[in-house]
Amino acid sequence: LPPGERVGFAVLGLGRLALEEILPAFGEAKKARLVALVSGTPDKAKLVARQHGIAPEAVYGYGDWDRIKADPAIQAVYVVTPNALHREAVVAAAAAGKHVLCEKPMATSVADCQAMIDACAAAKRHLMIAYRCQYEPYNRAVQELVRDGRHGRALLYDAVNTQNMAAPTQWRFVKSLAGGGALPDIGLYCLNGARFITGEEPVEVFGHTYSTPGDPRFREVEEQVTFTMRFPSGFVANCAASYGLHENRRLGIGLPGAAVAFDNAFAYTGQRLQVAQRDGQAETVVDRRLAAKNQFALELDHMAECILTGRRPRTPGEEGLADQRIMDAIYRSAETGQPVAL
Ligand code: NDP
CATH class of the missing domain: 3.40.50.720 (NAD(P)-binding Rossmann-like Domain)
Structure with missing residues (x-):
């Protein structure tokens, strides 16, 4: 225009x-x-x-x-x-x-x-x-691949988002400003990705948080969060986010007819999407290449x-609210050591 x-x-x-x-x-x-x-x-x-x-x-x-x-x-x-x-x-x-x-x-x-x-x-x-990520072409291609059913019903999702956070990003370590640590900042990508890709809402979460004792960055907010989300179709999302580990932003999805390996899934650039699948008698790995676009x-x-x-925007306020509810449940689960139903 x-x-x-x-x-x-x-x-x-x-x-x-x-x-x-x-x-x-x-x-x-x-x-x-x-x-x-x-x-x-x-x-x-x-x-x-x-x-x-x-x-x-x-x-x-x-x-x-x-x-x-x-x-x-x-x-x-x-x-x-x-x-x-x-x-x-x-x-x-x-x-x-x-x-x-x-x-x-x-x-x-x-x-x-x-x-x-x-x-x-x-x-x-x-x-x-x-x-x-919901506007980023590779993430959208993965959503389509899972939802169109061509490789069968996806059951397994494995997402990692880690970043060794330098101390100068002060507010991220202050609970009253950040709300939490690795979960709301970077774990959120793993969480939202599972909902986005499947179009389903989780029915139960089970979470665990960890902070290295004595690390001054993690006096108020968690260093690491790991959580499992269970979805009604049987789909299970295993997610891990950490402020203490070297950068890693990958996603894996298991389907009956294909294994998806998606590197830099949550990064600004550098997405790499590989789909291992059977092609007749042979096992092939398709390297999907899409035109790069600024997300x-x-x-x-x-x-x-x-x-x-x-x-209406594709990611309205209700999308943020839904994720906040789930994050609250993950923290509740981490506190109690029990799964929390949603
Ligand atoms: P920064 O700390 O770099 O910047 C935040 C800016 O907010 C400051 O420069 C300042 O701007 C303003 N501000 C107003 N009040 C305060 C305050 N009390 N303390 C600190 N800053 C204040 O943060 P980011 O840019 O990294 O993050 C901002 C938001 O963007 C967060 O919600 C974060 O989660 C999100 N984010 C999203 C990413 C994505 O990929 N979508 C990636 C990174 C961040 P000024 O000086 O102009 O007032």
């Missing part, structure tokens, strides 16, 4: 994700356009605005909702602050009449998720949660498309 017809976005919270991934992704988007910045650090924001061709008048602070409301160029606000601060920004943006795209995890409690859904519904604005740009364009057409 030409710039005048694109949906105008304000990005709120200029941290690592916003600066390194989201702002550059506007350059690859086809229906979304960056029109404003909202930040608590004015000097940084002004510099970033200059780099992205945003006028100084379109740089706002977190208290400027009256001015944001009055800026007709802003149709949507993309919330990219620490997890526990999402609720306040989403509710304020909806009250200012803006559609909202909110980073994952949606919030840090079921009550906050519900309040965000209610605020957007009351304002008749779209609320989309930024589950980027942040795809996500932005989906939100823009929903605003232009009135269609």
